[in-house]
Amino acid sequence: MELASVSLTLCALLVLFMGGTVWIGVSLFLVGFGGFVFFTDLPFGSILATTGWNNTSGSAMMALPMFVWMGEILFRSRISQNLFKGLTPWMDRIPGRLLHVNILACTFFAAVSGSSAATTATVGKITVPELSKRGYAKSLAVGSLAGAGTLGFLIPPSMMMLVYGIIGDVSIGKLFIAGVIPGLMLAALFSLYIVVRCLITPSLAPAEAERHTWAERLAAIPEILPVLVLILVVLGSLYAGFATPTEAGAVGVLGAIAFAAVTKSMNWEVFRHSLMGSIKTTAMIMLIVLGASYLSVVVGYLGITRKLTLLVTEMGLSPFMLIIILSILYVVLGCLVDGFSMIVMTTPIVLPLVTAAGFDPVWFGIYLVLMIELSQITPPVGFNLFVISSLNNDDVMVVARDALPFFLVMTAMTALITVFPQIVLVLPNFMK
Amino acid sequence: MKRLIRAIDGLSGFIGGLAGVLLCIGLALTAAEILLRSAADRTLFITDEYLGYLMCGLTFCGLGYTLREKGHIRMTLIHGLVKGNARYWLDAVCLAVGLCFSAGVTVFTSQFFWDSMITGSQSMQVSATYLAIPQSFMPLGALVLTLQFASELLKSLLLIKGDTDGLILLEEVKDLGR
Numbered sequence: 131m132e133l134a135s136v137s138l139t140l141c142a143l144l145v146l147f148m149g150g151t152v153w154i155g156v157s158l159f160l161v162g163f164g165g166f167v168f169f170t171d172l173p174f175g176s177i178l179a180t181t182g183w184n185n186t187s188g189s190a191m192m193a194l195p196m197f198v199w200m201g202e203i204l205f206r207s208r209i210s211q212n213l214f215k216g217l218t219p220w221m222d223r224i225p226g227r228l229l230h231v232n233i234l235a236c237t238f239f240a241a242v243s244g245s246s247a248a249t250t251a252t253v254g255k256i257t258v259p260e261l262s263k264r265g266y267a268k269s270l271a272v273g274s275l276a277g278a279g280t281l282g283f284l285i286p287p288s289m290m291m292l293v294y295g296i297i298g299d300v301s302i303g304k305l306f307i308a309g310v311i312p313g314l315m316l317a318a319l320f321s322l323y324i325v326v327r328c329l330i331t332p333s334l335a336p337a338e339a340e341r342h343t344w345a346e347r348l349a350a351i352p353e354i355l356p357v358l359v360l361i362l363v364v365l366g367s368l369y370a371g372f373a374t375p376t377e378a379g380a381v382g383v384l385g386a387i388a389f390a391a392v393t394k395s396m397n398w399e400v401f402r403h404s405l406m407g408s409i410k411t412t413a414m415i416m417l418i419v420l421g422a423s424y425l426s427v428v429v430g431y432l433g434i435t436r437k438l439t440l441l442v443t444e445m446g447l448s449p450f451m452l453i454i455i456l457s458i459l460y461v462v463l464g465c466l467v468d469g470f471s472m473i474v475m476t477t478p479i480v481l482p483l484v485t486a487a488g489f490d491p492v493w494f495g496i497y498l499v500l501m502i503e504l505s506q507i508t509p510p511v512g513f514n515l516f517v518i519s520s521l522n523n524d525d526v527m528v529v530a531r532d533a534l535p536f537f538l539v540m541t542a543m544t545a546l547i548t549v550f551p552q553i554v555l556v557l558p559n560f561m562k
Numbered sequence: 563m564k565r566l567i568r569a570i571d572g573l574s575g576f577i578g579g580l581a582g583v584l585l586c587i588g589l590a591l592t593a594a595e596i597l598l599r600s601a602a603d604r605t606l607f608i609t610d611e612y613l614g615y616l617m618c619g620l621t622f623c624g625l626g627y628t629l630r631e632k633g634h635i636r637m638t639l640i641h642g643l644v645k646g647n648a649r650y651w652l653d654a655v656c657l658a659v660g661l662c663f664s665a666g667v668t669v670f671t672s673q674f675f676w677d678s679m680i681t682g683s684q685s686m687q688v689s690a691t692y693l694a695i696p697q698s699f700m701p702l703g704a705l706v707l708t709l710q711f712a713s714e715l716l717k718s719l720l721l722i723k724g725d726t727d728g729l730i731l732l733e734e735v736k737d738l739g740r
Contacts, residue, residue, distance in 0.1 A: 151641045152656050153634045179674030186621045189613035380592035405582045410633040413624030
């Protein structure tokens with residue numbers, strides 16, 4: 131059968147099930163099932179069971195619930211209060227002042243959580259009311275939170291990187307480490323934008339009534355020290371090759387429990403809710419991963435990926451043109467579906483294309499995460515927009531408008547890593 | 563009917579709790595491996611293998627619980643457009659599709675488990691574990707997912723009838739994991 135008719139049938143089934151509100155994981159399974167039944171004579175039942183077993187019974191998969199659990203514990207701890215108290219004294223001399231707390235607190239929390247929505251909610255629940263109370267421009271406060279909240283996916287550990295690593299068979303440890311420099315650079319670009327805006331219009335950030343001394347700044351360090359130690363232990367052990375991602379995740383969970391205990395925010399209820407929250411998120415992601423794996427078996431068997439790669443190669447597109455086209459497609463897709471679906475639906479097809487064009491799979495993982503970050507702040511399904519909307523009761527479209535400058539900063543960052551891929555690859559290349 | 567719904571919801575909660583226990587065992591196993599390796603330069607030998615089995619168990623055991631908690635995600639564009647009974651009917655149709663899907667998964671994973679059982683397949687690792695043991699989580703979890711789909715379908719039908727007294731009905735989650 132022709133590539134076009136097979137692809138169109140599978141796409142139509144996907145639109146029918148996913149658009150019809152069937153759960154994403156179930157939809158992917160059903161499209162895969164349709165592919166097997168209509169176009170092959172393979173034993174779809176035993177392939178389904180084997181896919182389920184092969185994709186869940188690897189020890190590397192255990193990193194997923196571990197990192198989710200770590201984030202769940204910290205989400206329920208006093209980490210946001212500690213980060214605000216610890217970072218505030220350091221910001222009073224920088225143009226934009228406490229607006230940078232949004233960026234830095236998101237950067238810190240992103241380094242101990244794999245979720246963008248969790249990062250936005252954790253930091254936003256403290257900074258949104260505080261910045262509003264102190265008379266900061268709401269648009270910049272909300273926009274910077276929306277933008278910086280997406281760092282939860284780029285700065286490791288990241289659930290998106292875990293899912294991409296699993297689907298694309300790319301080293302999760304390398305992906306995590308590859309996200310560090312782009313994540314820090316993006317945070318710096320967000321801060322730079324705030325500085326420039328506040329230098330042009332100083333009224334966006336009112337002069338602070340209180341000035342902090344160096345003694346106060348130093349005294350604030352213990353508030354952020356436990357988080358710093360946790361980040362160093364988790365990422366340091368990965369980078370140095372002392373620990374696998376699963377082991378780093380386990381150390382992170384134990385560290386998060388210790389942090390919550392020290393800050394007196396750990397009790398049986400917090401433990402139970404964080405544990406079951408982790409199970410819920412893991413099962414949700416794994417159903418999507420299993421569905422995507424099942425679908426990718428039929429896509430591979432039908433030769434769709436191979437034929438598509440051949441087609442694009444024959445078109446003679448330059449690598450940059452390919453990335454520009456993909457970026458436009460991903461931004462459009464990001465307006466329709468969530469990040470996990472973007473990864474699982476496109477990776478089996480697009481990864482062979484970009485590797486054939488000469489891009490590194492680790493680099494593509496970071497690029498894909500940036501595309502997903504963009505989707506987090508684009509209406510109508512940008513989850514960060516919903517999170518912030520629920521925090522300050524603003525309309526989702528108003529939050530999206532406030533986040534637009536940060537969307538453009540992220541687009542510039544995507545261009546930077548495309549032109550200079552070493553930004554992404556320098557650290558993984560040094561890994562043991 | 564409501565008693566049946568509550569019984570299934572309770573079962574999903576129990577099996578979800580089992581998934582939580584499996585995660586705790588995974589954490590303890592990993593911590594023990596790290597400690598042993600760091601302190602005595604030794605290994606448990608089974609950590610990698612058993613973490614995989616635990617992951618399989620917690621994934622399948624967590625599916626039904628996650629459905630009960632409205633944790634599985636879906637595109638809600640159409641869902642947001644329709645209101646009242648039309649939304650409940652849309653949910654009922656989706657749940658019926660999910661029920662058929664999970665029933666199929668239960669059948670296929672049961673056959674897979676049974677094949678391992680009768681052939682006595684063992685892992686190629688040092689533990690030579692009978693694979694039917696960890697693979698038993700697959701039909702178990704799929705069966706609980708099927709029952710939970712049935713429970714959610716019954717809830718939808720009761721919603722259409724307007725008879726929901728005594729039932730716990732949750733909204734779709736929009737928070738973590740996104």
